[in-house]
Amino acid sequence: MVTSDSILRALNHFGVTLELLRVSDAMVKAREFRADEELFDLLDDLRDTYAVLIVDSERRISGIVTSYDTTEYFRRYAEDIMLVEDIENTIKDYILAAFTNEVSEIDQMALNQSIEEIIPSNKELKGKFKQAIGVYLKDNISSQTINNESIENIFNDYFQPKKQEKTFDKLTLFEYTELFLHNSRWTKYSSIFSLPPKAIRNLLNPVRQTRNDLAHFRGEISSQQREQLRFCKDWLSRHQSAVSDHFKIGANEVTQENDVECELLTAQKTSTISEISPADETVSLNRSRYTALAIWLQNQTVGQNKLQLTFQQVEEIIRDELPVSARRHRSWWANDSVNHPQSQQWLNVGWRVASINMNEERVLFARIEEQEKAYINFFSTLLAELGNLSDFPVNELSQDGRHLATVAGVPIKGSQSANLTFTFTPDRKFRVELYIDKGTSKHNKHIFDALYLRKDEIEKSLEESLTWERMNTRNTSRIALYRNGAITDTKQELQELQDWAITIMLKFQKVMEQNVSEIVLKLLN
Numbered sequence: 001m002v003t004s005d006s007i008l009r010a011l012n013h014f015g016v017t018l019e020l021l022r023v024s025d026a027m028v029k030a031r032e033f034r035a036d037e038e039l040f041d042l043l044d045d046l047r048d049t050y051a052v053l054i055v056d057s058e059r060r061i062s063g064i065v066t067s068y069d070t071t072e073y074f075r076r077y078a079e080d081i082m083l084v085e086d087i088e089n090t091i092k093d094y095i096l097a098a099f100t101n102e103v104s105e106i107d108q109m110a111l112n113q114s115i116e117e118i119i120p121s122n123k124e125l126k127g128k129f130k131q132a133i134g135v136y137l138k139d140n141i142s143s144q145t146i147n148n149e150s151i152e153n154i155f156n157d158y159f160q161p162k163k164q165e166k167t168f169d170k171l172t173l174f175e176y177t178e179l180f181l182h183n184s185r186w187t188k189y190s191s192i193f194s195l196p197p198k199a200i201r202n203l204l205n206p207v208r209q210t211r212n213d214l215a216h217f218r219g220e221i222s223s224q225q226r227e228q229l230r231f232c233k234d235w236l237s238r239h240q241s242a243v244s245d246h247f248k249i250g251a252n253e254v255t256q257e258n259d260v261e262c263e264l265l266t267a268q269k270t271s272t273i274s275e276i277s278p279a280d281e282t283v284s285l286n287r288s289r290y291t292a293l294a295i296w297l298q299n300q301t302v303g304q305n306k307l308q309l310t311f312q313q314v315e316e317i318i319r320d321e322l323p324v325s326a327r328r329h330r331s332w333w334a335n336d337s338v339n340h341p342q343s344q345q346w347l348n349v350g351w352r353v354a355s356i357n358m359n360e361e362r363v364l365f366a367r368i369e370e371q372e373k374a375y376i377n378f379f380s381t382l383l384a385e386l387g388n389l390s391d392f393p394v395n396e397l398s399q400d401g402r403h404l405a406t407v408a409g410v411p412i413k414g415s416q417s418a419n420l421t422f423t424f425t426p427d428r429k430f431r432v433e434l435y436i437d438k439g440t441s442k443h444n445k446h447i448f449d450a451l452y453l454r455k456d457e458i459e460k461s462l463e464e465s466l467t468w469e470r471m472n473t474r475n476t477s478r479i480a481l482y483r484n485g486a487i488t489d490t491k492q493e494l495q496e497l498q499d500w501a502i503t504i505m506l507k508f509q510k511v512m513e514q515n516v517s518e519i520v521l522k523l524l525n
Contacts, residue, residue, distance in 0.1 A: 001030040003050040035062060039070070046070055077214065080221060083229040084173075084211045085331030087204075090236045091176045092168075093330075093355060097247040098188050111168060114185070118178040119166060173211055177204045192242045207232050237330070240357050249355045249364070287427060292318045294345040294426035297365060302400040306354065311361040330358055337488075348486060349403060349426050350375070372401030374487045375424075379405040382422065382498045389502060392509055403487070407505060410434065411517040417447055418516060420509055422501055430485035430497055431467075432504045433478050434512050441475040443523075448477035450519045461511045464504070481508070 054063035350371035409416035
């Protein structure tokens with residue numbers, strides 16, 4: 001086989017012009033595969049060569065598969081999966097809309113009861129079992145009656161009990177469909193969707209089958225199946241505005257838009273000594289571009305639990321364009337903590353996408369209440385244990401459910417020039433830090449620079465290497481020690497994180513108190 005790559009290699013190695021080469025000089029050996037072999041079997045070969053040959057039983061060439069062919073195959077596969085995810089996520093949005101109150105809070109109890117209704121149980125099977133036993137006794141032992149307690153015990157011994165309760169996010173596409181089209185709720189949707197539930201089920205059932213084919217790699221789906229996915233996705237998305245209006249999703253957040261625009265301009269300017277402004281997180285070149293969105297969400301004031309943004313405003317925050325898929329696919333905005341780098345950013349800082357309107361290009365973010373409680377529990381325990389072991393006064397927690405806690409001011413006596421803090425960062429790190437924020441950039445940088453001159457001495461005293469963040473474009477500076485950790489870690493991991501934080505802070509405070517006090521004293525003199 002001769003390829004463009006093999007010709008270039010021949011020209012390079014022989015050092016001649018093209019007209020001097022023969023076909024045999026640029027030939028390369030190509031692996032042969034049969035048409036009925038699995039596609040995955042030839043991927044390793046395509047990693048090292050441009051193409052492979054498809055042959056029949058007599059080794060006659062029936063086709064050629066190139067690296068482009070496989071790339072295009074998996075591109076179509078990924079797009080098909082995204083279409084299925086778009087459909088599933090849109091159905092989930094519509095279901096949750098029916099359980100959302102006027103302040104965009106989900107009635108979890110009602111939702112769980114509705115899920116219970118559509119999960120299959122053994123109740124009907126138990127009735128048939130009793131009937132069968134009754135028939136048997138009538139035909140064989142007519143004098144004996146049915147003992148219901150005995151029947152109950154036998155049934156439970158030989159038949160599996162009802163499956164364990166499922167959470168909403170763990171349901172299957174079939175179960176989402178049943179939940180969406182259930183008779184007890186359809187009256188809430190009937191004014192929005194003109195078609196009856198049976199027609200919508202006719203549309204969604206083949207989608208479910210296609211989804212199963214894709215999930216189990218049962219070959220490439222047909223063009224008819226792909227067209228059906230696109231039709232279903234488009235049909236569902238056309239009702240987004242009507243569903244939002246009917247259930248008043250985000251209605252109370254509309255007035256936030258002007259405030260959001262104002263905050264976009266001022267978020268980088270606000271900072272106080274009493275607590276760190278999350279806007280002072282640095283976004284390095286190797287961080288995700290969506291880190292800026294996570295930092296901006298973290299910077300929202302306590303009590304601001306929901307924010308509605310346009311896609312354009314999101315782009316202003318990240319200072320970059322959203323990818324094309326963010327405007328095409330509802331699944332791009334899914335709250336996926338594993339596969340989506342963008343959603344990992346907002347989930348890591350305690351926010352989720354509560355609703356999305358693809359047609360109007362609007363997204364509603366809401367705080368995750370469970371994470372707020374987790375922050376309060378974590379820092380309450382941490383500060384209490386630190387206070388029991390320290391010989392310096394430790395601040396009380398503000399109980400606002402934020403991702404950080406101010407431990408103490410430095411120096412302890414006189415005018416304080418910095419704060420000691422514990423902070424969870426957007427990229428799943430935890431840090432112990434000295435945050436220098438006197439309010440005057442010149443003064444802050446002078447203290448940082450004076451401390452940096454003592455870098456070797458300070459790190460030797462701590463027996464730790466520190467991160468020195470001067471942050472030249474901002475008024476503030478930071479000296480910190482980082483460790484992997486997030487509030488969503490396991491109980492054991494959080495306990496280990498607290499133990500580490502206490503050990504480090506006890507040493508860190510002592511060293512920083514001494515050095516900052518000396519530097520401040522020199523400034524005063």
